[in-house]
Amino acid sequence: MKQWQKIIVTKNQTLLETMKIIDDSSLQFAVVVDENQRLLGTVTDGDIRRGILRGEGLEVPISLIMNPNPIIAKSGQKPYIYKRFMKLKMLKQLPIIDDSNKIIDILFMDKLESILNKNTVILMLGGLGTRLRPLTNDTPKPMLRVGNRTILEIIIDGFKQYGYTNFIFSVNYKKEVIQNYFQNGEAFDVTIEYVEEDKRMGTAGALSLIKNRPTQPFFVMNGDLLTQINFDQLMDFHLEHESIATMCVREYEYQIPYGVIETDGTDLVTIKEKPIQRSFVNAGIYVLSPDVFDYIPTDEFYDMPTLFEQLIEKEKKTSVFPIHEYWLDIGRMEDFNKANNEFKELLI
CATH class of the missing domain: 3.90.550.10 (Spore Coat Polysaccharide Biosynthesis Protein SpsA; Chain A)
Known part of the structure; x- marks a missing residue:
């Protein structure tokens, strides 16, 4: 299993479960998908904190906490194109999807820098x-x-x-x-x-x-x-x-x-x-x-x-x-x- 696959959660998983997945991964990020692995949203530490401040409980589904309109990119580009895009948007992570909105990779800027x-x-x-x-x-x-x-x-x-x-x-x-x-x-x-x-x-x-x-x-x-x-x-x-x-x-x-x-x-x-x-x-x-x-x-x-x-x-x-x-x-x-x-x- 690739590292990014460990931070996939479903829309019905709870906020508490998602927090544990994020903490265990050390990536400070999770993606929310449906039963066909299509991207529904993303969750960052900031999203979680904002949800808690709104009074959301730890047992609410993560779909109520996630960002439903994250910045994404389509597959098929060369790594330096993604790197330039992430720098322009000041992103630490970037979900990569195919034409059916299915998530196929997640790029992390720190790892991309070390590779490139x-x-x-x-x-x-x-x-x-x-x-x-x-x-x-x-x-x-x-x-x-x-x-x-x-x-x-x-x-x-x-x-x-x-x-x-x-x-x-x-x-x-x-x-x-x-x-x-x-x-x-x-x-x-x-x-x-x-x-x-x-x-x-x-x-x-x-x-x-x-x-x-x-x-x-x-x-x-x-x-x-x-x-x-x-x-x-x-x-x-x-x-x-x-x-x-x-x-x-x-x-x-x-x-x-x-x-x-x-x-x-x-x-x-x-x-x-x-x-x-x-x-x-x-x-x-x-x-x-x-x-x-x-x-x-x-x-x-x-x-x-x-x-x-x-x-x-x-x-x-x-x-x-x-x-x-x-x-x-x-x-x-x-x-x-x-x-x-x-x-x-x-x-x-």
Whole structure:
């Protein structure tokens, strides 16, 4: 018997019987069905308390206490669809019914989270940080501090708040600083494995060094980014579009400091004075499906844009995920100073 089947009660069972079933199950929830297992309503601890406050006795049928119009969902959807719906409605549990209103499952958010958020996060941490010297003479860039925390700690916390706790660190320059600080991740309530690059491999080439390859879609992110992106929404987007690879993009705008001339042959058509141009740029955050490993060469330099170009050439489904949340690439000294002014305030 599945756990949710233990919390099924019939409409004629008493309030007292239902209370005992709820207490014994530890799920704080019960569903009321008819003789054909069709859903009639649900019962929560709150429903019981409201019934008692109304003066209902413990021997009344539960049909007088239950919520006859609970939020439900039809069967046949993928788990991440249910998860997104439950978050939207702020539900702890969700009965799943078929076309005849027969209950076939009950989803619980805490268990759904534990199932869905086993996706691995791979962080690329091997860069030299040349443009940030002398700060990076003895310290790898991801270990520089913004406020009182390292960039890498902030990135980890960003994933942790959405339940992603399985990390692989791809390290090279000053790798011992990172490894000594984070070790296996236990002190940070995460698990960390390490991939060591003994030469520059690129953001995609380093993936070929992973021995225990992820079997579910996984994140790849540069280790010098600060962002407040919703990683759940990113993963949902990737799954919903059934892509082999998804690239996060940012809108970048720049102003041409001159009047731009449009012509038709030798005819002057228009003059646009110092126009603003807008383009999408690579934000350094990706979700990849395990099939991408088939397209990554072994033990050679291979960058992520090159991987995407190959996937497009092979007519594989690739997607872009526009991000509008805070995002900052800490590549230069002015970016680092900006982070210590802007992002530190966002963390307060």
